[in-house]
Amino acid sequence: MNEPRLTKQGLWDILEGWEEYTPSRIRLVACGGTALTLQDIKESTRDVDFVVPDIDEYDALIRTIKRLGYRKDRGEGWSIEGDPFIFDLFKGQRVFTTGLLDSPLDAGRHIPIREIGKLHISALNDLDLVISKMFRGDEIDVQDCLALIKARGGAFDVEAMKARYKETASHDVGEQRILGQLKYLLSELGGGSHAEG
Numbered sequence: 001m002n003e004p005r006l007t008k009q010g011l012w013d014i015l016e017g018w019e020e021y022t023p024s025r026i027r028l029v030a031c032g033g034t035a036l037t038l039q040d041i042k043e044s045t046r047d048v049d050f051v052v053p054d055i056d057e058y059d060a061l062i063r064t065i066k067r068l069g070y071r072k073d074r075g076e077g078w079s080i081e082g083d084p085f086i087f088d089l090f091k092g093q094r095v096f097t098t099g100l101l102d103s104p105l106d107a108g109r110h111i112p113i114r115e116i117g118k119l120h121i122s123a124l125n126d127l128d129l130v131i132s133k134m135f136r137g138d139e140i141d142v143q144d145c146l147a148l149i150k151a152r153g154g155a156f157d158v159e160a161m162k163a164r165y166k167e168t169a170s171h172d173v174g175e176q177r178i179l180g181q182l183k184y185l186l187s188e189l190g191g192g193s194h195a196e197g
Helices: 008-019 032-038 055-067 126-136 139-155 158-169 175-188
Strands: 026-030 048-052 077-079 087-091 110-116 119-124
Touching: 008 032, 008 055, 008 110, 008 119, 026 032, 026 055, 032 048, 032 119, 032 126, 032 139, 048 055, 055 087, 119 126, 126 139, 126 158, 126 175, 139 175, 158 175
Parallel strands: 026 119, 048 087
Antiparallel strands: 026 048, 077 087, 110 119
């Protein structure tokens, strides 16, 4: 049985419904497969992942979706009865288990996508997106990272990603494990020799 998946248009439809009940500006930064779907790199996503860097805006969003009937599902996830999709909403500078070096709201740390009234939607910058996916490191994460890098072509700076990856990893208790995942990604890119140094 195929798992239900959410397209970009399907996500816009849901967010337009949220916006009607949103009291003030909320900046949502898409991460994971959601960021790729909103940038047309991936056709759809299974779950929806956003980081809400501003704590007050995060609290306002949670109040909004609770009024709409969303309930805590698992971890950072929220869902509503009758809808198969889980919305993972991360607070501050954390995506999944990855602590980001900078706020996704800082200049250059996000890619503006669309404004729906008071909802301002952007995507996490490419380097932090790859890092947060590879820290988790499932096979689908690897394939998503490869798709992003391929889509960007020569505009994707592999050396800058490696440096930022290593700096981010140095703050994580699983540093050696996640450095191994970087080596795996580089080998899949055909640049295994770049994994060292």
